[in-house]
Amino acid sequence: MTRSALPASPPDSCLRNAEDRAFWQALVGLAAMGNVSQAALAAFVGVSQGYVSKILTGKQTPKLERRRRFAAFFNLDYEAMVAFGREQAEAEDDRSRAAEKGRCQVREPLYSGGATEPTALHAMLRGLQAHQRDYTEVPLREATGSMGGGSTETGDRTLSYLSFRTDWIRSKGNPENMTVIRAFGESMEPTIADGSVVLIDEGRRQFVKNKIYYLRYNGQMYIKRLVDRGGQLAIVADNDPNSYLIADADDFEIIGRCIWAARELD
Secondary structure (H helix, E strand, O other), rough: OOOOOOOOOOOHOOOOOOOHHHHHHHHHHHHHHHOOOOOHHHHHHHOOOOHHHHOOOOOOOOHHHHHHHHHOOOOOOOHHHHHHHHHHHHHHHHHHHHHOOOOOOOOOOOOOOOOOOHHHHHHHHHHHHHHHHHHHEEEEEEEEEOOOOOOOOOOEEEEEEEEEEEEHHHHOOOHHHHEEEEEEEOOOOOOOOOOEEEEEOOOOOOOOOEEEEEEEEEHHHHHHHEEEEEEEEEEEOOOOOEEEOOOOOOOOOEEEEEOOOOOEEE
């Protein structure tokens, strides 16, 4: 995964008070220590990568509700994250004052109490490790699936990442075989709404009656349900009475089974 470079310091005019600066300091520091991508943060919080970039460069300050979501990424509460940021800001101020006076200054180490008495930094790192253990990222691909007349977009370029709880996604299959795509059209509503992101398990390509699949049919990409019509495979939609019987001469391939679309699919 490509990691985005993080800024060394923000424009002072964009951080209105000490709490804003402490939040920014903690977020930048934790993201850098954990080599966390902007895409991963954006996917977890539910915002765009561009919005995260503005926050990391100090050009925008999120409201409290979103700050708490950023803290949750590191498995921490917001207050602990701000406390860590204040400690980092104080250390930076000390270094600045020392530089102005042309001397070095020794500061108490962040790991002041050893392994049995973790400081704020220790807690933050443990939180980051817990997040990386508890969540698994799945790539959001350029490809799209049609729930209507078909799609020709099959690109496998990664646009972003979505985070899923590791215990849940591993109960469904191997995450290395999974991808996320966007689905458009209304024929699968209310099961899958127009514009949904859909989790696809490409390791599950075998036909199971009445399940929803991402598939190729005569040069077009679809998200549809597959059923048995008198011993012949057929493509159907949840709110469209028409069905398409698959003939031997058809260009047909199951790419993977749809297992989630903002909710688990049966």
